[in-house]
Amino acid sequence: MRYVLRRLGLLVLTLWAAVTLNFVIPRLMPGSPTDAAIAKLAQNGPVTPAVQAAIEAQLGVPGGSWWNQYVDYLGNVLTLDFGVSYTFFPQQVSGLVAGALPWTLIMVGLVTVLAFVLGTLIGVGAAWRRGTWVDSLPTVGGSFLSAFPYFWTALLIVFFLGYVAGWFPTSGAYSATATPNLSWQFLGDALYHAALPAATILLTSLGGWILGMRNAMINTLGEDYVTFAEANGLRGRTVAVRYAARNAILPNLTGFGMALGGVVGGSLLVEQVFAYPGVGYLLYNAVTNQDFPLMQALFLMITVSVLVANFLVDILYGILDPRTRR
Amino acid sequence: MTRPSENSPGAAPDTGTALATTSPAATPSTTTPPAPPAPGRRTWLDTTAPGRALQVLGRAVATVWSNPKARAGLVILGVFVLMALLAPWLAPYDPHDDSFGRNEPGSAAHWLGTTGNGEDVLSQVIYGSRISLLVGLVAGGLSTVVAVVIGLSWGYLRGWGNDVVNFLVNLFLVMPGLPLMIIIAAYLQNGGLPMIILVVVITGWAWGARVLRSQTQSLRSRDFVTAAMFSGESAPRIIFREILPNMTSMIAGSFFGAATAAILSESGLSFLGLGDMATVSWGSMIFWAQNSMAILTGQWVLLFAPGLCIALLATAMTLVNFGVDGLSNPRLREGSGR
Numbered sequence: 029m030r031y032v033l034r035r036l037g038l039l040v041l042t043l044w045a046a047v048t049l050n051f052v053i054p055r056l057m058p059g060s061p062t063d064a065a066i067a068k069l070a071q072n073g074p075v076t077p078a079v080q081a082a083i084e085a086q087l088g089v090p091g092g093s094w095w096n097q098y099v100d101y102l103g104n105v106l107t108l109d110f111g112v113s114y115t116f117f118p119q120q121v122s123g124l125v126a127g128a129l130p131w132t133l134i135m136v137g138l139v140t141v142l143a144f145v146l147g148t149l150i151g152v153g154a155a156w157r158r159g160t161w162v163d164s165l166p167t168v169g170g171s172f173l174s175a176f177p178y179f180w181t182a183l184l185i186v187f188f189l190g191y192v193a194g195w196f197p198t199s200g201a202y203s204a205t206a207t208p209n210l211s212w213q214f215l216g217d218a219l220y221h222a223a224l225p226a227a228t229i230l231l232t233s234l235g236g237w238i239l240g241m242r243n244a245m246i247n248t249l250g251e252d253y254v255t256f257a258e259a260n261g262l263r264g265r266t267v268a269v270r271y272a273a274r275n276a277i278l279p280n281l282t283g284f285g286m287a288l289g290g291v292v293g294g295s296l297l298v299e300q301v302f303a304y305p306g307v308g309y310l311l312y313n314a315v316t317n318q319d320f321p322l323m324q325a326l327f328l329m330i331t332v333s334v335l336v337a338n339f340l341v342d343i344l345y346g347i348l349d350p351r352t353r354r
Numbered sequence: 355m356t357r358p359s360e361n362s363p364g365a366a367p368d369t370g371t372a373l374a375t376t377s378p379a380a381t382p383s384t385t386t387p388p389a390p391p392a393p394g395r396r397t398w399l400d401t402t403a404p405g406r407a408l409q410v411l412g413r414a415v416a417t418v419w420s421n422p423k424a425r426a427g428l429v430i431l432g433v434f435v436l437m438a439l440l441a442p443w444l445a446p447y448d449p450h451d452d453s454f455g456r457n458e459p460g461s462a463a464h465w466l467g468t469t470g471n472g473e474d475v476l477s478q479v480i481y482g483s484r485i486s487l488l489v490g491l492v493a494g495g496l497s498t499v500v501a502v503v504i505g506l507s508w509g510y511l512r513g514w515g516n517d518v519v520n521f522l523v524n525l526f527l528v529m530p531g532l533p534l535m536i537i538i539a540a541y542l543q544n545g546g547l548p549m550i551i552l553v554v555v556i557t558g559w560a561w562g563a564r565v566l567r568s569q570t571q572s573l574r575s576r577d578f579v580t581a582a583m584f585s586g587e588s589a590p591r592i593i594f595r596e597i598l599p600n601m602t603s604m605i606a607g608s609f610f611g612a613a614t615a616a617i618l619s620e621s622g623l624s625f626l627g628l629g630d631m632a633t634v635s636w637g638s639m640i641f642w643a644q645n646s647m648a649i650l651t652g653q654w655v656l657l658f659a660p661g662l663c664i665a666l667l668a669t670a671m672t673l674v675n676f677g678v679d680g681l682s683n684p685r686l687r688e689g690s691g692r
Contacts, residue, residue: 180661
């Protein structure tokens with residue numbers, strides 16, 4: 029219990045630091061993001077004093093009091109008020125984020141879980157049959173695939189399966205004629221559009237899980253208790269799964285937790301190539317259009333979700349491996 | 355990971371084939387035979403003679419070379435290094451020379467064709483290796499140094515300082531790398547290569563520190579560390595002379611990992627159009643190719659060639675890591691003459 033409380037305290041402290049960091053970054057930058065933002069917003073019509081005050085609270089006033097801005101900013105964050113987007117004027121930032129989140133969560137989230145499960149299983153097999161083709165094929169193939177730049181794999185897949193073969197749609201999350209609803213027809217359409225981005229993420233992330241599990245497993249297989257279990261005449265599969273893999277998976281859980289936290293950030297490069305309307309694509313649009321309110325809100329959200337995931341992994345780790353509790 | 359018995363001179367099963375870092379130095383010069391066999395007690399850090407250090411380094415390279423995967427990686431890496439060094443002589447044209455026809459297919463004059471701006475693709479690919487290698491070397495090296503110093507101290511020392519470091523590392527770990535890089539790059543328009551390197555280091559060191567810390571924590575409770583503590587050695591000495599040599603392979607591994615990540619980050623930033631667009635790098639080549647709709651015009655070489663180079667370079671680094679893993683962990687060594 030003390031362990032959990034300590035971690036919880038740390039979480040709160042880190043959350044505060046991340047929020048503060050998000051406040052400090054634009055203010056440390058050369059030039060004035062605020063002026064640029066107001067100039068940009070003025071193109072859409074007159075800027076009211078209220079809007080100007082909101083921007084100044086978010087991005088800083090040159091020469092203004094940091095403390096007052098900070099208090100305003102914290103208030104805005106707590107009420108989830110991130111202001112108005114410049115790119116998609118006059119939509120609220122929070123509304124845009126809420127619209128993009130489900131696409132990312134479902135597509136990237138499912139693929140991440142799938143990649144972890146598959147990669148771990150293959151890694152266990154590779155380590156158990158070390159030195160045979162079961163080992164060398166996935167390790168060499170996996171490390172080659174994970175060395176591919178994400179966006180390049182995506183481009184190749186778009187080119188060959190999208191344009192040349194024409195099997196899959198090359199962009200978007202659903203057909204232009206469809207409207208999002210919960211019918212089977214729409215779900216099928218969405219799945220069809222998610223196939224290529226999902227395949228890209230699976231291909232590029234699988235290798236890391238395979239290698240991580242294989243190496244951890246090889247180390248565990250050398251431990252005395254594994255030799256002892258084998259000497260006791262236990263079946264090979266029992267030794268591999270119940271004795272070795274169970275312990276070898278621990279370090280990989282940390283990575284998995286981080287990856288799950290990262291899901292919220294989406295897969296920026298892949299979403300950009302496929303124009304998939306998720307969080308990553310939204311962030312890309314915000315950055316290329318210098319849409320600072322949207323950028324700040326997305327960055328904060330991504331950071332907070334990674335933080336919370338990290339906290340949960342810490343707790344889980346403490347339960348699974350009592351040695352780390354001290 | 356490395357149990358004392360594995361590395362101690364007495365229990366070396368594969369004597370002939372290069373027990374690289376630890377035992378060669380340990381056998382002859384140990385003055386006080388320690389009761390528990392202490393791996394890494396006398397290592398390359400202790401050898402004062404440079405000739406000796408070179409010899410040990412040579413053996414380390416030989417160990418890495420003895421792994422077929424790592425050998426392939428070293429060869430590919432070598433080719434890219436030569437390509438970067440000899441770029442002015444190898445490249446047929448200046449990479450910025452846009453006096454040729456636009457979107458030309460491959461020909462005798464332009465083996466890989468020309469870009470939408472009329473530049474020679476092959477020359478750009480050759481010059482692009484310079485940026486990637488530079489970013490990998492500098493950014494990877496810097497983040498490894500930071501990771502080693504922080505990771506080892508953090509794993510060894512206990513007390514309130516531990517919580518402070520834990521807090522800091524967690525903070526850097528949770529800042530999601532790519533989004534943070536992109537945001538800083540968006541504020542610092544045209545910051546150039548130093549900006550990219552700085553951002554890569556800021557976002558890249560924490561992971562290595564965390565990995566090295568957990569290994570330090572597990573080594574910390576080993577007998578040879580306890581012995582060193584009881585013999586009154588100072589904390590920095592125990593950390594950097596007793597524990598660090600046992601982690602040589604992990605540190606080398608984390609360097610290659612960080613360098614790979616740096617190369618991929620640079621290409622990703624350039625691909626999004628956020629890098630230094632004036633320099634020719636593999637990532638910016640793909641950015642321009644996508645901008646000029648190279649896929650639709652059928653000029654897939656424009657996308658394919660630079661991307662393949664990035665993938666090959668990153669793979670080479672990963673392959674080298676297989677051999678590096680075997681440096682201080684004989685269990686991961688392959689073909690060790692048994």
